[in-house]
Amino acid sequence: MNRRTLNPLGETEMEVLQHVWALGSASVADVHARVLESREVAYTTVMTVMKKLASKGYLTFEKSGNAYIYSAAQPPEEVRRDLLQGLMDKVFQGSPGALVQTLVRDESLSPDELDSIRQIVDALRQDDA
Amino acid sequence: MNRRTLNPLGETEMEVLQHVWALGSASVADVHARVLESREVAYTTVMTVMKKLASKGYLTFEKSGNAYIYSAAQPPEEVRRDLLQGLMDKVFQGSPGALVQTLVRDESLSPDELDSIRQIVDALRQDDA
DNA sequence: CGAACCCTACGACCATCGTCGTACCATCCT
């Protein structure tokens, strides 16, 4: 009963959600076509997942002809924030520092990616003063 | 069959793993006692989870008397790195910058936490030259 | 000896996720 998940979203659900975010609004067929670019999956699988995402409040939909058009129900940034928050709490004991430490130390980041991180932190420094 | 999970570990599994990491080595009873500090759970639930973690390769164990003593099979940092990598790939399209951006912009970080992040990034700058 | 403990072993149950198959319903073209 007490469904405790490290992540409220499964992997396929996340994949589908990303496609809808990228498209703005999309039919099942649209998303299916995109998913097919990276792997095989049945049309009905995508349909089922999208319906589930809607029932969980991540997507909304409206009827258009005999089909449904789905759109994001929450801003992507909000969802991403929540997922990151969850990982930070459960894996890094809520410590952003520990998370960043792991990120910069163990992941092999390209120079560009490091620069990008530096810029973000530098921008932060500005606000501080 | 193709189990695709956003996260290879469930929430309870993560919780138990953290306790074992903190204790160094621990019996089921040790972990159970610790989990009880934050929520109700049956002894056998903890036992089952620990056995599963062992079968997944996250814990090792040895018999001590009639009981088992469990320890980490992988360094915590390695596991955390993998989990972070997974989230970055699946939610932030593999972009560390996007992840940090979300972290510093949307999470409410304390000044101390911000300092800590700055220091980490500054240290990085050193190595660069 | 026998009861009280502490542990493990084993299996069960439910919810969720990923994945489909099949049935069925419009519409459109010939």
Next chain:
DNA sequence: AGGATGGTACGACGATGGTCGTAGGGTTCG
């Protein structure tokens, strides 16, 4: 009319995670 096309609806199935209950095996103490 009748088939082809493109959608949805519904339900099923296997794997996994979370949660226990119950059975049973050692130890220890009165």
